[in-house]
Amino acid sequence: MKLLNNLPKLRLPSAFSSITIKEERATSHKAFQAIVRKEFTDYMTSWRIIILLIIIMLTCFGSLYTALTTINDAMDASDDAKEIAKESFLFLKLFTVSDGTMPSFIRFVTFLGPLLGIALGFDAINSERNKGTLSRLMAQPIPRDYVLNAKFTAALLINIVLFFSLGLLVTALGILIIGIPPSFEEFARIGCFLVLCIFYIAFWLNLGILFSVQFRQAATSALSGIAIWIFFSIFYSMIIEMISKTVLNPETITSEAQAIDKQGFILNLMRLSPNYLFSESTTTLLSPTVRSLGPLSQEQTIGAVAGPLPLDQSLLLIWPQLTGLIAATMICFAISYLLFMRQEIRSN
């Protein structure tokens, strides 16, 4: 209720007021752009982000190198390999295979992406508060939510620019080195994959922003973000494994249906983790041979034509994962929005 009262109540029906409102909107639109521009510049010039970008670049090229050597070795083995390669979406393998010395591109993104998201978001609001710039900002004629929205937009822009340039660079290098151009479908799949990466990082970014609204100290919010990141990337799968050991104990399973049920239960537990959702979706997108994300019975696979899925079917398969990821992002953003709108703007 309190929130509703905070909203400006524009109920003057005269022509004069509608003109001023229009003008007000135009000025505040300019102000929004100004904040986005400033935040974007800040990110581009801050050491924290530069270092992270360099790390991500280096690891990506490292994984690209190992993928390339693996693929080249395989292709040199026989003359037929090139023909087979075209059929089997070889180009997408650039992102998924490795020779074992270094993780693949998607594993790197799964691991480092959250760190980037948190680094972009964790001090969005509390640093302004601690520096005393928030109250100054709030005294300007801009709606309060502009600050939050603009910061989110700027960070998202950084993400989009980074991932599209990285993805396209890898593609370009791939074409140069392997010598096989990607088919349209492969290219579309890479595009979808990059969009997915952006959604995934947007989730962590919003989590970071949420902590930055909630915690007054930047260190607290950074550490909480990193704790959640580590929990989901390392400990969560361990915990699920422990649970699955007891749940999937062969001595307690009596029927086939029960086995499938229990398997499904464990899988759903895994899917509570955004990391798992992301890796499930990326695997599906980049390996078209993946036909299902749950357990398949012998009966279901009988009669299925062996071969890759078309892109729209792959997208259909990951649709729930994608919606889940977007929902998690929206929830984080909504909570931080609510908290921020209700917060007192004072620094002490």
Add this chain to the structure above:
Amino acid sequence: MATSIIELKEITKQYDDQLAVDHLSLSIKKGEIFGLLGPNGAGKSTTILMMLGLSEPTSGTVHVCGLNPTRHPLGVKQKVGYLPDDVGFYQHMTGLENLMYTAALNGMSREAAYKRAMHVLDQVGLVDAATKKNGKYSRGMRQRLGLADVLMKKPDVIILDEPTLGIDPEGIRELLQLIRHLNEQDGITVLLSSHQLHQVQQICDRVGIFVKGKLLAEGNIESLAKQLFFEDTFVVNVFADPIDDSLIQSIHDIHGVNRVEMNHSTMDVYCQEDVTPDIARTIIQHDRALYHINKKNYGLDEIYHRYFEGRELNEATK
């Protein structure tokens, strides 16, 4: 008759378990400098936030420049400049860039913003430091930049929350002069809050004393003294030798004297009207040596201090 530019009617702000502002009514006229005085935690900042629409009054109405800040916060913020108590700037940007950013938030074009920024920097005397990174500014410079920042949008009213906090005496003097100048030159209405009374005294046309969410008294310095101390309006400080009971008794008998307080070798005589000559005459008649007699002028410090002394006594007797 000047019209009032800030009008508070019976506003109350209730935090969870605490009443921060308690039925405050206040009106500030166009073109005056009003000082809001009160100890820390009196609710000064809360009141200011309510004037800007950054906080919503639990009850009562606020009107600033004819607008209700809760309903039209943007309209109010276009006309009102606010300098928060611990103003901060982006450290990695220069003073000029910081001002340009504020201008952009106010929808000014780049050229207009640059002109305006150089003008206000000149007003606050920071032109030389315009291209210096803000991280290298001293506290006093930052405060002046804060004032420049507030002036960027050509405000009708400026609200300064503790503007003199943490600056050296010379810096305070300059800042206050600058505020006075802005008020006289550009006709800007100034509302400033402070707990440092003698500084406020130097420049304010009117003062309101604000304690525990209530406005105790308002007016200029003389009328404040009258409002707060109905009886003991004057205090005369006397240093005579020797002071004994008979002398004190005779002084006490002078018409208009309420009480006499001993203070080491001096005494303070509290009286309703100015009886300094009578006191001097009495001392001479008693054949005592009179070293020093001085009628104390009420500074705000005094008013303030005496108010609190009075309150403690009242509370103790309750």
